[in-house]
Amino acid sequence: MKAFTVSKAVTALMLAGLVLLPLYSQLSGNIFILTLFTRIVILALAAASLNLIMGFGGMMSFGHAAYLGIGGYAVGMLAQEGVGSGFIQFPVALAASATYALVIGALSLRTRGVYFIMITLAFAQMAYYVASGLARYGGDDGLTVYKRSDFSGLINLSNRTQFYYLCLACLFAVIVLIWRIANSRFGLVLQGLRSNEQRMQAIGFPAKRYQLVCFVISGTMCGLAGALLANNTDFVSPAVMYWTRSGDLMVMVILGGMGTLFGPVMGAVVFLLLEEFLSQITEYWALIMGPLLLLIVLFGRGGIMGLLGRLNRG
Amino acid sequence: MAEPLLRVEKLVRRFGGIVATDNVSLDVAAGELHAIIGPNGAGKTTLISQLTGHLEPHSGSVSLAGRDITYLPAYRRCALGLARSFQITSLLLDFTAADNVALAAQAHAGHSFRFFANARKEKGLRDAAHAALDRVGLLHRAEVVVSRLSHGERRELELAVALASKPKLLLLDEPMAGLGVTESQRMVKLLQELRKEVSIVLVEHDMPAVFALADRISVLVYGRVIASGDPAAIRANDDVRRAYLGDQHVVTHHG
Numbered sequence: 001m002k003a004f005t006v007s008k009a010v011t012a013l014m015l016a017g018l019v020l021l022p023l024y025s026q027l028s029g030n031i032f033i034l035t036l037f038t039r040i041v042i043l044a045l046a047a048a049s050l051n052l053i054m055g056f057g058g059m060m061s062f063g064h065a066a067y068l069g070i071g072g073y074a075v076g077m078l079a080q081e082g083v084g085s086g087f088i089q090f091p092v093a094l095a096a097s098a099t100y101a102l103v104i105g106a107l108s109l110r111t112r113g114v115y116f117i118m119i120t121l122a123f124a125q126m127a128y129y130v131a132s133g134l135a136r137y138g139g140d141d142g143l144t145v146y147k148r149s150d151f152s153g154l155i156n157l158s159n160r161t162q163f164y165y166l167c168l169a170c171l172f173a174v175i176v177l178i179w180r181i182a183n184s185r186f187g188l189v190l191q192g193l194r195s196n197e198q199r200m201q202a203i204g205f206p207a208k209r210y211q212l213v214c215f216v217i218s219g220t221m222c223g224l225a226g227a228l229l230a231n232n233t234d235f236v237s238p239a240v241m242y243w244t245r246s247g248d249l250m251v252m253v254i255l256g257g258m259g260t261l262f263g264p265v266m267g268a269v270v271f272l273l274l275e276e277f278l279s280q281i282t283e284y285w286a287l288i289m290g291p292l293l294l295l296i297v298l299f300g301r302g303g304i305m306g307l308l309g310r311l312n313r314g
Numbered sequence: 315m316a317e318p319l320l321r322v323e324k325l326v327r328r329f330g331g332i333v334a335t336d337n338v339s340l341d342v343a344a345g346e347l348h349a350i351i352g353p354n355g356a357g358k359t360t361l362i363s364q365l366t367g368h369l370e371p372h373s374g375s376v377s378l379a380g381r382d383i384t385y386l387p388a389y390r391r392c393a394l395g396l397a398r399s400f401q402i403t404s405l406l407l408d409f410t411a412a413d414n415v416a417l418a419a420q421a422h423a424g425h426s427f428r429f430f431a432n433a434r435k436e437k438g439l440r441d442a443a444h445a446a447l448d449r450v451g452l453l454h455r456a457e458v459v460v461s462r463l464s465h466g467e468r469r470e471l472e473l474a475v476a477l478a479s480k481p482k483l484l485l486l487d488e489p490m491a492g493l494g495v496t497e498s499q500r501m502v503k504l505l506q507e508l509r510k511e512v513s514i515v516l517v518e519h520d521m522p523a524v525f526a527l528a529d530r531i532s533v534l535v536y537g538r539v540i541a542s543g544d545p546a547a548i549r550a551n552d553d554v555r556r557a558y559l560g561d562q563h564v565v566t567h568h569g
Contacts, residue, residue, distance in 0.1 A: 185426040185433040192417050195406040202366065202404070203479060204392035204421035213427065 007308035011262045014269065018168060022161045034160050036276060041167045042228045044268035045174055047252040049221035052178050054250070055259030056187065057214045058194030062117045063104070063124025064249050067097045067219050069131055069241035071226020076143040076236040086149030086157070090227050097223025098216050100127070105215035109208050124246055131238040142237025145230055157231050167228050171265070174221050179261055181217070190214055255296060257305030266304050317380050319344040319483055319513050320365070325374035327360055334360040335371065336537035342483065347505075347514045349524045352534035353557060358517045359401060361534065362487050365515070366398045367391045379482065392421065395482035399472040399489055401517075405460045411471050412456040415443035418478035446478040447471075450504060466497040473504065483513045490520045502526060525549070533557065 018041065025034040046068060053059045074093035083089065108119045137143045148157040157163045181187045189210050192200045197207050230236040239245075248271070256267025274292065278285035300307035318341035327335040334357040342348045352358055363369035365376060367388035375384045383391050397418075406414050413434070419442035420426060420433065433439065447453045450470040455463060463471065469489055476484055489505070490498050502523050508514065509527065518524050524531065525545045532542040535557045541548060548554055 180430045183432045183434060184430055185420055185428040185436075187429075188413070188417060188420070188433050189426045192406050192409065195408050196404060198368075199400075199404045199406060199475075200417070201388045202392065202398055202400075203418040203475060204389045205426070206387070206389045210426065 006312045007305055010308055014266060022164055031160070034164055038164045038167055038232055040269055040272045041171050042225050042232060043252070043272060044265040045171045046222050046225035047249050047264035047268045048171065048174055048178060049218045049225065050249050051253045051258060051264040053214055053218040054253055056182055056194065057190050057211060059211060059215065060117045061120045062246050062250065063120035064222055065241050065245035066100065066124040066127040067222035068226040068229055068245065069127060069238065070097050070100055071223035072230035072236035072240055073131060073137065075149060075227045075230040076145045077137055079145050079147060080137060080143065084147050084150045086151040089149045093223050093227035094220050098220040101216040101219025105212045109211055109215070121243055121246070124241060125243060128238050128241040131241060140238065142235055145234045145236065148231045148234065163231070170224060170228065175261060186210065251293060255293060255303050257303035260305040263303055263305040270304065318342055319379055320515065321377045323375050325364060325371050325376065327364060327369065327371045334537050335364065338539055340532050340539060340542060342513060342515055344513055346529045347509045347516060347527055349516045349518060349528035349531045350534055351518065351524055351531060356534040357537040358534055359487065362485055362517055365485055366396065392479060396485065397476035397479045397481035398485040399476050399487060401487040401491060403468045403472060405468060405471060407461045408459065410457050410459050411447060411452060411463065412440070412443045414460060414471060415446050415474050415478045416440060418475045419443055422479050442478055446474040449477055450474045466493055469493060469501065481512060483515065485515045487517050488519060490518060490523055498523065
């Protein structure tokens with residue numbers, strides 16, 4: 001357990017890189033990279049939250065981007081109505097996401113397998129169309145957030161470095177939380193249900209109750225990512241909830257390694273960096289990205305984390 | 315006579331036009347090992363599934379220690395002291411043997427909405443798991459992942475999982491299925507030990523094992539109990555003989 005492994009070394013390097021990034025940005029004067037990585041860290045947080053239900057809970061939710069929108073709109077709508085305090089905006093964003101997850105989860109968890117995937121997708125698309133219909137809040141065009149969440153001088157979200165570290169701190173906090181959950185009683189029940197639901201029922205666990213709570217925790221975490229994302233772009237639109245975004249999040253999780261602690265972070269970093277640099281080379285970047293992802297998923301079962309793990313053994 | 319531990323009354327379950335469980339009534343007294351035998355397709359697994367809550371009967375009732383459990387979901391029955399093993403081994407393949415058993419113990423040690431403390435370090439749960447593994451002779455394999463256990467070991471693990479919930483009644487669905495001769499003998503020995511501690515309903519094809527273990531035997535043919543009694547009486551019963559000689563038409567006339 002304590003031994004040195006390639007995957008641990010790579011993970012440590014990645015984390016160190018994330019922590020030191022603002023320093024590099026400062027020294028090199030490259031502001032763009034800090035903006036890019038703020039986005040990466042926020043989406044890594046969203047991917048990590050999806051990994052909790054997908055990787056540990058075995059529930060393939062295809063509507064996870066809905067929470068990005070709900071968290072974002074909570075911030076944007078409150079800002080529009082003159083409530084600029086982050087101490088109100090963020091709790092509202094989390095509570096709204098949790099409530100949505102509770103309702104959607106309770107309905108979706110009546111189904112299994114491919115139906116679960118379809119119903120979570122359907123609900124997210126519904127959220128997308130509802131947001132498109134909010135004429136007061138920009139409708140299709142989206143809503144500009146003129147002022148970032150105000151934390152009364154505690155932290156200044158308009159300062160790039162401070163905002164980056166806030167996002168990174170949120171990501172680390174969520175990962176620590178998932179780590180604790182994964183090994184807790186709750187986490188073991190969850191992973192047991194992923195492995196064999198019939199067996200878990202037979203030894204006395206009410207499956208749905210545990211899965212629903214997991215669904216809500218995961219949705220709340222992703223709502224946090226949504227609130228951060230709206231602050232990052234100073235803008236929120238229905239597009240953040242579109243199903244392709246949910247798909248991106250799934251790809252990040254699978255690419256990095258489902259059911260691993262740092263896999264989704266790795267997946268988000270690789271996915272978004274690839275997207276960024278390939279799109280600079282050619283506008284047909286998706287033609288390169290697609291096969292690349294296919295190769296990793298085909299030959300690296302368990303994603304990047306799985307590949308690194310095998311390197312060590314091989 | 316005291317209240318039986320398990321009472322099944324006039325249970326009926328149909329699949330389309332087929333009556334898979336046809337007015338089955340049986341009692342299992344506390345401390346008894348009650349075997350259910352019958353030819354293939356007699357409805358044994360259907361009956362067991364209704365006892366465990368995986369299948370709902372169309373009519374009739376099941377009660378455990380005087381409490382009606384006919385329509386309770388599986389997990390609630392388990393909490394009331396009913397544990398089962400599966401005919402086709404059903405375990406958490408990617409967990410260790412100890413984890414499998416500890417989870418069963420955890421299910422009976424309060425709720426599991428605990429999110430922070432490491433459950434693998436809860437001494438009570440680990441001790442219970444090790445005790446149950448020891449009981450079935452698997453303690454030396456505690457930290458092995460189930461997918462690396464042999465078939466025989468998995469059957470024993472099924473028992474350990476069932477035992478860890480400290481059941482009043484154990485429903486064993488063909489525990490010898492697929493076991494070799496030596497493994498079967500070990501299982502019989504193990505069941506002989508266990509029956510001193512817990513009441514058991516045993517569904518089994520292995521006749522020598524059944525006759526060696528059972529206090530009472532019920533014979534199921536075409537969904538009906540055609541005979542019920544101690545091993546000697548069952549051995550001497552003409553209907554049972556006919557059923558096992560394959561001449562099942564005769565039997566249906568008796569009902």
